[in-house]
Amino acid sequence: MTQNIYDNEAFFAGYSRLPRSIEGLEGMPEWPALRALLPAMAQLRVVDLGCGFGWFCRWAAAEGAARILGLDVSERMLARARVETAPGAVTYRRADLEQLDLPAASFDLAYSALALHYIEDLEGLLAAVHRALVPGGRLVFSVEHPIYTAPRRPGWVESAGGGPGDGKVWPVDAYLDEGPRRTDWLAKGVIKQHRTIATYLNLLIRLGFALTHLEEWGPTAAQIALHPHFAVERERPPFLLVAAVR
Numbered sequence: 001m002t003q004n005i006y007d008n009e010a011f012f013a014g015y016s017r018l019p020r021s022i023e024g025l026e027g028m029p030e031w032p033a034l035r036a037l038l039p040a041m042a043q044l045r046v047v048d049l050g051c052g053f054g055w056f057c058r059w060a061a062a063e064g065a066a067r068i069l070g071l072d073v074s075e076r077m078l079a080r081a082r083v084e085t086a087p088g089a090v091t092y093r094r095a096d097l098e099q100l101d102l103p104a105a106s107f108d109l110a111y112s113a114l115a116l117h118y119i120e121d122l123e124g125l126l127a128a129v130h131r132a133l134v135p136g137g138r139l140v141f142s143v144e145h146p147i148y149t150a151p152r153r154p155g156w157v158e159s160a161g162g163g164p165g166d167g168k169v170w171p172v173d174a175y176l177d178e179g180p181r182r183t184d185w186l187a188k189g190v191i192k193q194h195r196t197i198a199t200y201l202n203l204l205i206r207l208g209f210a211l212t213h214l215e216e217w218g219p220t221a222a223q224i225a226l227h228p229h230f231a232v233e234r235e236r237p238p239f240l241l242v243a244a245v246r
């Protein structure tokens with residue numbers, strides 16, 4: 001069953017204070033690397049899986065995408081997304097990615113930023129995405145890097161900052177044991193799904209995707225010069241970025 005932690009009042013308040021929630025794509029240090037994996041947006045039909053506040057949906061609209069469907073299970077996230085998006089190419093819909101149903105061959109690009117590590121039935125979701133893409137359609141996503149999801153065990157307290165800049169390096173814990181990991185990040189008992197890099201990649205391969213890029217993202221020297229507290233993120237990569245073609 002979907003936890004929908006972003007509708008938890010305390011979690012939502014904490015998440016809303018993160019730099020990426022205030023500055024949007026400019027507050028995501030991995031955005032330049034993720035953007036580099038995206039095709040030109042002009043006339044594309046795009047679905048954003050776990051669209052949150054809709055930062056990417058608005059960017060895709062500004063870049064000329066024909067239509068963008070932003071999906072999220074959180075009413076709170078969608079409410080802010082709707083308020084901040086001018087009428088036009090973007091549509092938001094409440095949907096649980098654990099039971100995604102999209103028309104066949106109806107999208108040119110499926111995008112997802114930091115949402116898929118919440119999904120238990122990732123195979124079901126990626127199979128639905130594969131069906132929903134046209135042949136040659138692209139899938140581009142980021143997830144928390146498995147090294148980053150591995151240390152979470154009951155009782156582990158993560159810093160409220162999370163992500164780049166929290167100043168902590170955690171030990172990897174039972175890397176090969178996949179499944180839900182409970183963490184106390186912004187609220188107690190947040191569930192994220194830990195899976196290995198091999199599981200992510202083999203899932204895509206088995207479903208018929210062709211991998212085009214894999215990146216274990218870390219900050220560049222230029223980013224560290226601007227934000228010295230990012231340096232710790234070169235100890236272990238916080239994000240895995242993946243691009244694939246149907």
Ligand SMILES: C[S@@+](CC[C@H](N)C(=O)[O-])C[C@H]1O[C@@H](n2cnc3c(N)ncnc32)[C@H](O)[C@@H]1O
Binds near residue numbers: 002053071097098114
């Ligand atoms: C870290 S936020 C990222 C939001 C957005 N992609 C961004 O980069 O700003 C993760 C998002 O995934 C959504 N999410 C988590 N589990 C979900 C599910 N089962 N179905 C739909 N959305 C989900 C959350 O509600 C949240 O908005």
